[in-house]
Amino acid sequence: MDQLRQNSLVRIRNLHFSHGDRVIFDGIDMDIPHGQITAIMGPSGTGKTTLLKLIAGQLVPDIGTIEVDGHDIQRLPTSQLYKLRMRMGMLFQSGALLTDLDVFDNVAFPLREHTRLNNAMIRKLVLLKLEAVGLRGARHLMPAELSGGMARRVALARAIALDPMMMMYDEPFSGQDPISMGVLVQLIRQLNRAAHISSILVSHDIHETLQIADYIYMIDGGKIISQGAPQSLQTQQDAWTDQFIQGRPDGPVAFHYAAPPLADDLLESAP
């Protein structure tokens, strides 16, 4: 753990964040190490996506600090923040492809915006990135013609177009058929192992996440409930973690939303 802290690419300390009156994070400390896949898991609505936006500087914490590669995200001037973002890639849940551009132009977009490469070179790079996600043949399709899984793979090719140092994946497996899911698991692992891209994976798909993550943080109710390597979490005795990993409908996270006793409710005449 100490080694992990020293080698961290992202360092989060005492993070507090609220949406209006709703507290999302209530004092979180987290370290994302270089070159590993770190997963952040938790039930829907726990603010996992918000955490990625905080790391990317799209949102600002109420209290606490977030450092990425030694830079305090909040204190960076916009131009510096944008420079840092060129070294981060994010795969959005929906893919978030630009709908008026075809697959090729979507992947070429960051290269055209941020490099002075000529068209021939951009073409080669885009084809290589598309080849890596298996969609070189789909380069002339428009986003509306792609399946959900294909859109995510194109978005992945776009996110790695500038060869980032880290990738953030927002629920990459949700709503995918088993084949697309397998493809995405393989791609995320390959990018991490072969291209040494540090990865933050936000998900609630237990099986896939346990397969590829090196370290897992479980969050709920604004706090880290447990953390550790996948094997240690699977054997942990903590009731909440056990319920989440085993997918039990009832436990510390109650099946019923808070309500008065059923008998009282049924006997009452007023609505």
Added chain:
Amino acid sequence: MIRFITAVGHSTLQLLTSLGRASLLLLAMLRGLPSVLKRPRLLIDQMHSVGVLTISIVSISGLFVGMVLALQSHHILSRFGADSALGLMVAAALIRELGPVLSALLFTGRAGSALTAEIGLMKATEQLSSLEMMAVNPKYHILAPRFLASFLSVPLLAALFSSLGVLGGWLVGGVILGVDEAAFWGGMQGGIDLRNDLINGVIKSITFGFVCAWIAIYQGYDCVPTSEGVSRATTRTVVQTSMAVLGLDFILTALMFNH
């Protein structure tokens, strides 16, 4: 009473916050204009989508408004034997009022609402966020070209509206009703003043273009990113722009033609 005061205070605060956000957005878009000029392709694409595609509705409306105007004016003018003033009447009404106002209203219905919906959906589908993550400022790359294109399109569309309106007026007045053509065109030429009529009309349409562009883009960018939120924002664009255009038209008319 307390509740009433609270409600008034709350809506005033909301209005001021909204105005503040809209002003900040406007400043950001203005700062993004140099980058738009560096990449004219972005502007040309938007000019096509908001301007060129609005030409047909503006042309047809202009033609019909001119025709109706000539018909109604001829009906009244001929009672006083003043139908030779028909050309002047039609042209002045179009250039001073109907051209700028109606083309702005048509622009909002056709292009402003589409802009709001497009930007709102880009927000809802995380396209704006993804641009930010790619270190591309969406205010410069998406909003500023749309703002400039709308701002430039409205005066051009107003000119087209007025021109076709005059043509429609001539078709009805000159060709169908038989008003003397020399009187029709001569009256127009002699009566329309460059500064008083033409320049004032252009100033109006430039102002309306600015308002149309600002409201449509702000509503799209500030909307709640859900299907309901986008639909509400689109409605707000049409309602607010129409109110603003009509209100501003009164103020501008009072300032310009109050001799």
